[in-house]
Amino acid sequence: MAMAPVHIPLFYYLIVSAILFALGTIGVIVRRNAIIMFMCIELMLNAVNLSLVAFSRYLSDIGGQLMVIFVMAVAAAEVAVGLGIIVSIFRNRESINIDTLDVMKG
Amino acid sequence: MLNLTDYLSIAPFLVIALTGAAVLLFDLVFPKNKNLLIGTSLLGIVGAAFLTGRLWFQYAEGFSFTVSGDRFALLFEYVLLIIAGLSVLLSDRYLQLKNINHGEYYALLLFSTSGAMLMASAKELILIFVGLEILSIALYILAGFARTEEKSEEAAIKYLLLGAFSSAFFLYGIALIYGGTGLLTGLHGQPAPTTQLDHIASIVMLHGFNAYVVAGIALLFVGLFFKAAIVPFHVWSPDVYQGAPTCVTAFMSAAVKAAAFAVLIRITETFLQIDPSEFGVTSDVARQLALAHHVITGVLWAFAAITMIVGNVVALWQTDIKRMLAYSSVAHAGYILVGVLASNDQGRSAVLFYALIYAIMNLGAFGIVMLLSDEKQERSRIDDFKGLAYKHPFTAVLMSIFMFSLAGIPPAAGFFAKLYLFSAAVQAGDPGIAVLGLLASVVGVYYYLMVVVKMWMVPEDRDITTLTWSWGSRVAVLICASATLLLFLFASPVISTFSGSDVTVSADDYSAASAAPVEPVAPPKALAVQPHVIGATAIAQR
Numbered sequence: 001m002a003m004a005p006v007h008i009p010l011f012y013y014l015i016v017s018a019i020l021f022a023l024g025t026i027g028v029i030v031r032r033n034a035i036i037m038f039m040c041i042e043l044m045l046n047a048v049n050l051s052l053v054a055f056s057r058y059l060s061d062i063g064g065q066l067m068v069i070f071v072m073a074v075a076a077a078e079v080a081v082g083l084g085i086i087v088s089i090f091r092n093r094e095s096i097n098i099d100t101l102d103v104m105k106g
Numbered sequence: 107m108l109n110l111t112d113y114l115s116i117a118p119f120l121v122i123a124l125t126g127a128a129v130l131l132f133d134l135v136f137p138k139n140k141n142l143l144i145g146t147s148l149l150g151i152v153g154a155a156f157l158t159g160r161l162w163f164q165y166a167e168g169f170s171f172t173v174s175g176d177r178f179a180l181l182f183e184y185v186l187l188i189i190a191g192l193s194v195l196l197s198d199r200y201l202q203l204k205n206i207n208h209g210e211y212y213a214l215l216l217f218s219t220s221g222a223m224l225m226a227s228a229k230e231l232i233l234i235f236v237g238l239e240i241l242s243i244a245l246y247i248l249a250g251f252a253r254t255e256e257k258s259e260e261a262a263i264k265y266l267l268l269g270a271f272s273s274a275f276f277l278y279g280i281a282l283i284y285g286g287t288g289l290l291t292g293l294h295g296q297p298a299p300t301t302q303l304d305h306i307a308s309i310v311m312l313h314g315f316n317a318y319v320v321a322g323i324a325l326l327f328v329g330l331f332f333k334a335a336i337v338p339f340h341v342w343s344p345d346v347y348q349g350a351p352t353c354v355t356a357f358m359s360a361a362v363k364a365a366a367f368a369v370l371i372r373i374t375e376t377f378l379q380i381d382p383s384e385f386g387v388t389s390d391v392a393r394q395l396a397l398a399h400h401v402i403t404g405v406l407w408a409f410a411a412i413t414m415i416v417g418n419v420v421a422l423w424q425t426d427i428k429r430m431l432a433y434s435s436v437a438h439a440g441y442i443l444v445g446v447l448a449s450n451d452q453g454r455s456a457v458l459f460y461a462l463i464y465a466i467m468n469l470g471a472f473g474i475v476m477l478l479s480d481e482k483q484e485r486s487r488i489d490d491f492k493g494l495a496y497k498h499p500f501t502a503v504l505m506s507i508f509m510f511s512l513a514g515i516p517p518a519a520g521f522f523a524k525l526y527l528f529s530a531a532v533q534a535g536d537p538g539i540a541v542l543g544l545l546a547s548v549v550g551v552y553y554y555l556m557v558v559v560k561m562w563m564v565p566e567d568r569d570i571t572t573l574t575w576s577w578g579s580r581v582a583v584l585i586c587a588s589a590t591l592l593l594f595l596f597a598s599p600v601i602s603t604f605s606g607s608d609v610t611v612s613a614d615d616y617s618a619a620s621a622a623p624v625e626p627v628a629p630p631k632a633l634a635v636q637p638h639v640i641g642a643t644a645i646a647q648r
Binding site: 014021024025028034037038041044045047051052054055056058059060063064067071074077078081082084085086088089092098101102104 | 232235236239243246247250253254256257259260261262263264266267270271273274277278280281282284285288289292297298299300301344345348349429
C-alpha cells in the first residue's frame with residue numbers, strides 16, 4: 001500500500017483536527033442551548049475521528065479506521081439518549097437553556 | 107477466528123448484558139410482575155458470578171489479549187456484581203413510591219454493570235472506551251429516570267453533557283496515543299500503532315515518549331478524572347447525585363467509581379511499571395522514562411491531595427444528605443487515588459479492598475436514605491434524620507454503622523480500608539500524602555458524625571411514623587451492615603496476608619499471556635487478595 005498522501009502532510013490534518021476539537025470545547029463552555037452544546041460535543045468526537053483517520057492513512061494501519069466506526073456507533077447511541085433527555089426537559093419546562101436548570105445549587 | 111476462550115473471557119459481562127435484554131423482554135410479556143424482573147436480574151448476576159469464578163480457575167484471555175482474565179479484573183468484576191445485586195434489591199420499594207417502577211430500570215442497571223465490567227477487564231483503550239460508554243449511556247437514562255421531576259431531568263442533562271464532554275477528551279487521548287505509538291515505531295522500522303496497553307508499554311520502553319503520547323496520556327487522565335469525580339473535575343457530581351433518584355445515586359456512586367479506578371490503575375501502571383534499569387535502553391530513553399515516572403507521580407499526588415481536601419471541606423456545609431454523600435464520595439475518590447499513586451501490589455489490593463468496602467457502606471447509607479422518603483417527599487435533608495433513633499432505633503443503629511464506616515472509625519470496615527490505603531502509600535515511600543489523607547479524614551469525621559448526632563441526640567421535629575422497608579431493601583441493608591462489621595473483624599488476617607509478598611498468582615496462569623506476539627512488558631501482577639474472603643462476601647451477598 002502507498003505510504004502516505006505526499007501532497008498533504010499528516011501535520012495539517014492534525015492541526016485541523018485540533019482546531020475542530022478546540023472549537024467544540026469552546027462551544028460547550030460558552031453556549032447555553034443544550035442542543036448546541038450537544039452538537040459541539042459531536043464536533044469534538046468528529047475531530048477525533050479526523051485524526052484517527054489521518055493517522056491510520058499515514059501509518060498504513062487499518063486499526064484507526066475501525067476505531068472510527070466504534071466512535072460513530074457510540075456517538076449515535078449518545079445522541080439518541082441525549083435528544084431523548086432534551087425533549088423530555090423541554091416538555092417539562094418549555095426551555096432548553098442550561099442556565100435555567102438551577103434547581104440544585106451549593 | 108473467535109474460539110471458545112474468547113467467549114469464555116467475556117462470558118461474565120455477556121451474561122449480564124443478555125440478562126438485561128431478557129429483563130426487557132419479560133417486562134413486555136408480564137408488565138405487572140416486577141418481582142419476576144428482580145428475580146431474573148439476580149439470577150443473571152449470580153450466573154455471571156459463577157462464570158467469573160470459573161475464569162478464576164481457568165485463565166482465559168480473549169480477543170487477541172485485549173480482554174484480560176487476570177485476578178485484578180476478576181476481583182473488580184466481583185465487586186461490580188455485588189454492587190449490581192445490592193442495587194437491584196434496594197431499589198424496588200423506592201421505585202414504587204416515586205411511581206417510576208418501570209422494568210427498564212433493571213435492564214439499564216444490568217447494561218450499565220456490563221459496561222463497567224468490560225472496563226475493568228479491558229486491556230485495550232478502545233475497548234475501555236466502549237465499556238465506559240456502555241456504562242455511561244445507561245446511567246444518563248437512569249439519572250433522568252424520574253422524568254416528571256425537574257431535579258432528575260436536570261441531573262440527567264448535566265451528567266450527559268459533562269459525561270459526553272469528558273468522553274471526548276478520553277477519546278482524543280486514545281487517538282493521540284494511537285498515532286504517537288505509530289510514529290515512534292515508524293522511525294525505527296515498520297510502524298505499529300497500537301492501543302493495547304501492553305504494547306504501548308513496550309513501545310514506550312524501547313523508544314521513549316513523543317509529544318503525541320504525552321498529550322494522549324494527559325487527555326486520558328482528564329477523561330478518567332471526570333468519571334471518577336476527582337477535583338477539579340468533580341463539579342457535576344453533587345448536582346447529579348442529588349438530582350438522580352436515590353437508588354440510581356447509590357449504584358452510580360459505587361459502580362462508576364470502581365470501574366473508573368480499575369481503568370485508572372491499569373493505565374497508570376502501564377506507564378509507571380516500566381523500570382528502565384532492567385532493559386538495555388539508551389540513556390536518553392531511560393531519562394525520559396524516569397522523568398515520566400516523576401511527572402505522573404507528581405500529578406497524581408497533587409490531584410489526590412486537592413481532592414481529599416476539597417471533598418471533605420465542602421461536604422461540611424451541605425444540608426442535603428445526598429449532596430453531602432456526593433462530596434464525601436469525591437473525598438473517597440481522593441483516598442483511592444492515594445492507593446493508585448502507591449502503584450505497588452499493596453496499593454492495588456488496597457484499592458480493591460477499598461472499592462469493595464466503599465461500595466458496601468455507601469449502598470447501605472443510601473439504602474437508609476431511601477427508607478426515609480415517602481410518597482410526597484424525598485426527605486433527603488440531613489435534618490430529616492433528627493430524632494430517628496427515638497422512633498426507629500434499629501434503623502438508626504444501621505445508619506450509624508455506615509456513617510462510622512465512611513468516617514473510618516474502628517468498629518467498622520472503613521477503618522481498615524483506609525488504614526490499608528495509607529499504609530500502602532507509606533510503604534511506597536510517600537508518607538506525606540498519607541498524613542494529608544489522615545488529616546483530611548479527620549475533617550470528614552465531623553460531617554459523618556453530625557448525622558449520627560442528629561439521629562441520637564436531637565429531638566425529632568417532624569413525625570417519622572413509618573419507614574418504607576421492603577423485603578429487598580431489608581435484605582440488602584442488613585447484608586451491607588453485617589458485611590461492614592464482618593469485614594472489620596476479618597480485615598486484619600486479610601491485610602496481613604495481603605502484605606506477604608509470596609501471595610501471587612501461580613505461574614501457569616500467565617502462560618497464555620507469554621504467548622502474546624509482542625511480549626507484554628508488565629503483565630498486570632496478580633492481586634494479593636485472599637480468594638476466600640472476597641468469595642465469601644460475594645456468596646454472602648446472595
